[in-house]
Amino acid sequence: MITNSNTVREFERRAASYLNVEEAVAMSSCTLGLILTMKALGIEGEVIVPSFTFSATGHAVYWAGARPVFVDIDENTWNISVESIKDAISPDTGAILAVHIFGNPADVEALEKIARDINVPLIFDAAHAFGASVGAKRVGGFGTAEVFSLSPTKLLTGGEGGLVATNDASLAQRLRLLRNYGDSGNYDCFMPGLNARMNELSAAIAVEGLSLVDSEIAARESLAEIYRSKLGRIPGIHFQHVAKGNQHSFKDFTIAVEPGEFGLSRDELYELLLKENINTKKYFYPPLHWQTAYRDLPKRSTSLEKTEWLSTHVLTIPLYSRLKREGINRIADVITEIHENATGKERS
Template sequence: MLDEIWDSKMLTNNGPMHQKLEAEMEAYLQAPTAMLFNNGTIALLTALKMLDLEPGSEVITTPLTFAATAHAIVWNGLKPVFADVSPDTLTLDPASVAHAITSKTSAIIGVHVYGTICDVEGLQRVADEHGLPIIYDAAHAFGATLGGIPVAKFGRASVFSFHATKLFNTFEGGLIATPDAEDRERIYFLRNFGILNEEEVVEVGINGKVNELQAAIGLLNLPLVENERIQRRRLREIYCEALGDLPGVRLPVVQDNVENSEQYFPVVINPQRFGRTRDDVYNALKERQIFSRKYFHPICTDFEPYRHMSIISHRNRPFAEEVKSQVLCLPFHSGVDDTDLADISAVFHAK
C-alpha cells in the first residue's frame, strides 16, 4: 500500500486510500453518511458544531466517560451537564436525563460504554418529549448492533474513535456517521476549513482530515476485525466461567438483541461482598505484570475543569459516584494467553 500512496503522489486531502476506506466504512456501518476524521475528538467537536446549538446552552451527558466527551461540549462554547448512569448498563440513565433538562438544554450526548449500548429507546423518548437532538459517542461500539440495527443509525449522529486502543483502529482516527445522506456536504466543509474551491471558503471549518497512511492502516485492519471479535467472544466466555461464581464480582450485562462490539470486559467489584477493593485487585494483577484499567476513574466530575459540577440523578445518591471506584476492565484481546488467564483467575480467587 505504501507503493500505491507514493505512486498516487497524494499523502492527504481526500486521496484514494481515504476515499476507499470511507466507502468501506459506509458499507460496514450501514450509514448513509460515514465520514472519516483524524481523531475521534475532532469528530465529536464537528458533530456538535453541525447541530448549530445556541451558544452557552446546556448539553447533557454522562460523567462516566473519557474527558474528551465533556471537552468537546466546552470547546463548542456550550455547558456540559452531567446526569447519572443506569446501574445495570452504566450508560446514561434516561430518568436522570429527564431530571437534568432545563429551559437551557439544547442536546444530549449518550455514550455507549465498554461495548454496552445505551437505552436508545428511553433516551429518544425523553429527547422527543423536549425536542432535543441526541448524539452518541460510539467510541466503544464499533460493529455493535441492536435488534440487527447498527448503532450508527441511532440518534442524530454517532461518533466513533479509531485510536490505537480500539477494536478497529487507524492508529489515530475517527468518524461521524449519520442516518441522513444530506449531512455529507455540511460535514465535508466543517472537516476541511469550509473550503469550496481554490478561491472560496463558505463555512467556518476545522482541519479534521485523515491522511493516506491512516487510511491505509484502516484498510489493512478492517478485514481483521471479525476474527478478533470472535476471539474476544471466546475470552468473554472464559472470564464469565472463571469469575461467575465469585460473590461481589458483577460481570458485564448481557443485553437482549445486542451484538456487542467486544471492546472491553468490565467487572464491578463490590468491596463489602468480595472482601477486597477494586484497587486491591488492580495492584495484585499489576504485581504479576498484568495491566487492567480502572476505566473510568476518575470520572469527569473529579477533573479540575468540572469539579464544581454535580451529577444530576433521580436517586438519592448518584450511582456514578459509587461505581467509579468499583469498575475494572480486564485485559481483553486475542493476545491474552492461558498463563495470563491462570494468573487473573488466581488473583480473583485468592483468599
C-alpha cells in the same frame, strides 16, 4: 496526495456499507468528530452527557461551545440513565450526547424517544462500539449521528482517526467542509472549521482492519465467557449487563468490585494484580464531575450516586485476542487466589 484523498474515500464507502448507513465521514480523531458534529448541527446551550465516560466526551461539548450537564448511569448496563436524562432536561437543553460504554449499546430506543419528545439532536459517542449492534442493526445508524474512534486501543484502528456515521446527507456535507477549515475549495469558508482531515495511511490501515472486526469481536467474546464463568463464582465481582439481543463489541472487559464481599477494595486488587505483572485500568475514575476541569461547573439536583459508586469500584482487566485462553485463565486464577487469600477461603 497524503491526506483526505482516494483511500480516505474508499474507507468511508466501506465503513458506510459495513454500518449500513448513508454516510460515513472520516476524521483525524473521534474528539474532533464530536466537536464538529455539534458545531455542524448548531448546538448551543446545554448538552446532557453521562459523567461516567472518558474525558473526551465532556471536552468535546466544551470545545463545541456548549455546557455539559452531567447525568447518572443505569446501575446494570453502566450506560446513561434515561430517568436521569429526564430529570436534567431544561429550556436550555440543546442536545443529548450518549455513550455506548465499553462497547455495550445504550438503550437507543428510549434515548431516541426522549430526543424526539424534546426536539433535540441525539448524538452517540460510539468510540468503543464499532462492530456492536442492537438486534440486527449495527451501532452507527442510531440518533442524529454516531462518532467512532480509530485510536490504537480500538477494535478498528487507523493508528489514529475518527469516523462520523449518519443518515443525514446534509450533515455529512457540512462535516466534510468543516474538517477542512470550512473551505469548499475556494477559500471562502462557510463557517469556521478545523483541520480534522484523516491521512491516507490511517485510512489504508482502517480499510484492511474492517474485514477483521467481526472475527476479533467473536474471539474476544469467547475469552470474555471464560472471565464470566470463572470470576462469576467469586462473591463481590459484578459484570456489566448486556440487553438480550444486543452485541457488545468487547472493546473492554470491566468488572465492579464490592469490597465487603470480595475481601479487598478495587484499589487493593489493582495493586496486587500489578505485582503479578497484570496491568489493569480504573476506567473511568474519576468521573467527569469530579475532575478538576469541571469541578466549578454549576451543579444540578440530578443525583450521580450510581456513577460515584461505580467509578470507585470499577476495574478494566485485559481482554484482547492475542492473550488467548491461557492468558485469560491465568488472570482469572490470580484474581481468584487474591480473593481466597483476602477472605481465608480455600479453593474448592
